[in-house]
Amino acid sequence: MHPALQGLITIIVGVGGCVGYYYLSNQFLDKVLFPARGANAGRNINRANMIRPWLFLAPALFALGLYLAYPVVETLRLSLTDRDAGGAFVGGANYAQMFAEPKFWEAMRNNMLWLIIVPAMSTAFGLLAAQLTDRLAWGNIAKSLIFMPMAISFVGAAVIWKLVYDTRPIEQDQIGILNAILLSLGAEEPRTWLTIPFWNNFFLMAVLIWIQTGFAMVILSAALRGIPEETVEAAIVDGANPFQIFFRIKIPQIAGTIVVVWTTITIVVLKVFDIVFAMTNGQWETQVLANYMYDKLFRANDWGVGSAAAMIIMLLVTPILVWNVYNARKEMK
Amino acid sequence: MANLLLRNIEKTYGGSVNVLKDINLDIKTGELIVFVGPSGCGKSTLLRMIAGLEKITDGELQIDGVLVNDIPPSERGIAMVFQSYALYPHMTVRDNMAFALKLARKSPAEIDAAVTAAAEKLQLTEYLDRLPKALSGGQRQRVAIGRSIVRDPKVYLFDEPLSNLDAALRVATRIEIAELKEQMPDSTMIYVTHDQVEAMTLASRIVVLANKGIAQVGSPLELYERPENEFVAQFIGSPQMNLLPGEVIETGETTVVRLDGGGIARSGVPTRDGDKGLRVNVGVRPEDMVPTDGEALFEGDVNIVEALGEVTLLYFRPEAGGEAVIGKLGGIHADLKGQRLRMTADPSRVHIFADGQSLLYR
Structure with a gap:
């Protein structure tokens, strides 16, 4: 058919x-x-x-x-069971094994990095975009463009950015824009961006920030428009400059929404898998928890440790999720 | 502690939509000026131009002799109280009042003294550490006023400050504002309202705005007793002044008008010889109408009676070709419904308008 x-x-x-x-x-x-x-x-x-x-x-x-x-x-x-022992109960052995693996701690460290940087940058860029596009005649067009990556799947976005970071031998034309710019500025050698340990984490994060900024912008833009105009005018009469109005009058009034956006993105970050899977698969020290879990579960077929990793992710997500729902409900009142 | 001078102020939106033009006004130190007018007459726009929140399209605005057209609001020496209070919801009452002073980098001791003094004046001392959402409407409005007072401005601007309060609170707060003005005799205040009771009770002078301009400026009683035109005559006073069309038949110190409805009106408004035959509107306030057995300016059937206790409103059935006329008698007269009454008025209370303008002012 x-x-x-x-x-x-x-x-x-x-x-x-x-x-x-x-x-x-x-x-x-x-x-x-x-x-x-x-x-x-x-x-x-x-x-x-x-x-x-x-x-x-x-x-x-x-x-x-x-x-x-x-x-x-x-x-x-x-x-709590072990594959080799035919599914016998082994208590915390899987957790002990996992905590002894450097790769797990690498994933943990990277996840924390993602956790700090991606929500912060997405929210900050989203807020900036929301504020800057609010009064522009072509603001809505700019907003649509910034929002568009939201419509792209994580894997699709990863493929797009893999092309941005692409590296070709020096004798060929560079199709990665980053290397093309680098060479046109007079560099000798193209770089293989995704293999530079530590910094490659940030190159991966850029993908998620690119996607999530649109989400943050849309929600925060609505919140900014909900601020009573008269409080802003009162601040103008009180002598506040544009920065003081933004940081001392507007931001505090949308603090609840900022928390909701921040925690929502945090939850997305904790679950991040596709981007790392499609771009580096955790090589060159870019492992994250979700990809670590996938490696254990479906590559090594070690359901014990894989499930233990899944539980750790759930433990990390739950408190943030609770806080997120609490704040979102408060906002709706 | 300042005088304001408005010269040919004009406001145009988008290059073509003209909302105000030729506004000329001289406001003296210590006056409480009230802008009134129907909705959409531009009274709030004029106030916002004085505040600096709207750009002045054309003309000059001077505060204390200084041209302030291009000076930002915070440097004009003004403070504004908004209709919605516009309190900062995330700050306590104390921080709301202190905000402007903090921005001006005043010392903490200075700020504390100013806030404490304002809070005492407005009976807000016990609420200083509360957030606005924990206050009643009247208290919020007092905080908004307090926020103005701490800045010690030259000019206070009030944009319909009472319209979000319920009726009882509105009266109480109106009296508080009047008392506040008494305490600060040197402060200049400009107050926008659409409520003529607020205007009549608070103002040292009222500015009636209509048709993009000023219809009349004067003390409340001047506007009531000697309106310059039909608009002001009907805008001030409730129910509004009756206007009866007619023709001047006798001129001189006392003018006599034969009304189209058949009655004869005698007015203390003097006219010249050449006015004989002039088409005019005779204006009589409902409260100035008295029943008579003699010569009447109006005769009609009472259609509806509204007995309010202290006064009774009489709505006369419109005669053919005539206007609906309203009378207002002191006391209770519920028995007048359906009766035919002859009404007249004291000549000193009878106004005459030609082409919309009062003949008193030509």
């Missing part, structure tokens, strides 16, 4: 199935299980209304349970 046709059928069956489920299950509840007639019509209506939310939530609860809750429990179990 033609793949397009296959896709179309999948969509029809999927969407039709959803609509069918809600319609038919609702009909069943109202007409068969608790019909709104007969001696107990009032009682039946009340009971149907009590059941209805659960009926509608059931598919989502089932999917979340199967794909989110169950894997957490299963991963925890796997992290």
Whole structure:
């Protein structure tokens, strides 16, 4: 069958199935299980209304349970078992093994670097872009351009940036713009950017910053527009210069939103995998936790240590996630 | 402690939309000037131009003899109280009031003294460490006023400061502003409102704005007793002044007008010989109308009676070709509904307008 046709059928069956489920299950509840007639019509209506939310939530609860809750429990179990011993319970042995590996600590260190730099830079650039484009006639065009990388998948972005960092032998034309610029400025040799330890981490981070700046800009731009204009005018009358207005009047008023943006990007960063996987695969000291986990799980087939790494990532993400949700709810009030 | 001079002030948006033109005004030290006018008349725009928040398209603005057209707001010696209070939500009351002084790099002792003094004057001392969101509307407005006071400005600007308060609080805060003005007799204040009660009670002089310009400037009672034109006559006073069309039949110290509705109006507004036959509008305020058995300027059926207790409003059924006329009698007269009444007014209270302008002022 033609793949397009296959896709179309999948969509029809999927969407039709959803609509069918809600319609038919609702009909069943109202007409068969608790019909709104007969001696107990009032009682039946009340009971149907009590059941209805659960009926509608059931598919989502089932999917979340199967794909989110169950894997957490299963991963925890796997992290405490050993592959070589045929899945026997080994306690913390996998964790001990992992903590003894330098590659794990390299991943941990790199993850912390990512954690500090990417959210900070994305939020800062996003804020800057939001403020600078706010009053421009062509601000919306600039915003669209800055937002566009959001639409590109991480792997796609990684491929694009791999071309930016591309290196060719000196006798060939450079197709990587960074090396092309370098050579045109008179350098002798092209550099292999992604193999320069430590600094190559930042070249990888640039990709994620490039993507996330658009997200930060859109959210912060909306927040900046929500600031009452009169507080800014009051500050002008009080004698504040543009910098003081920005840092002492505007930023404090959108602090809640900044925290939400920051933590949201932090969570993305903790899960970062695709970019590292596609660009260096953790070589040249660019390993990160998610890629480390993938290496262990799917390359070394060591589900014990791989699951242990997954648990560490979850432990790191959870507190930030809680804080993020708390702040986001506060913002919505 | 400053006088303001406005010379041919003009405001145009986008090069073509003219909202204000030929504004000439001389404001003396210690005056409380109120700008009133219908919505969209540009009164807030004029205030914002004085503040420096809007650019002055053309004309001159002088504060204490200094041309300030191109001087930034903070250096004009003005302070502004906004309609929405515009408190900084992330700062305590103390920090809100201290902000301008901190920016001006005043010493902490100086700042503390100024904030404490202002807080005492406005009964805000116990709220100094609260955030604005923990204050009531009236308290927020007082903080906004306090923020102005600490700067010790030459000119206070108020942009509809009471319109976000409920009716009872509005009266109380209005009186507070009046008291504040008494305490600072040398401060010049400019106050924008659309509420004529605020204008009448607070102002040393009222500036009525209409049709892109100034309709009249004068003390509240001047505007009430001797309006220069029909617009001011109808804008000041509630319910608005009745305007009855007619023709001058006798001129002199007392002018006699035969009204189109059939009545005869006698007015203390003097006219010249040549005015005989002039088409005019006779203006009579509802509260100046009295029932009579003799010569009437108006006769009609009472259509609706609104007894408010202290006064009773009478709405007369519009006669063919005539205007709806309103009368206002002291006390309770609920029994007048449906009756036919003859109304007249004291000649000193009867205004005459030709082409919209009062004949008093030509």
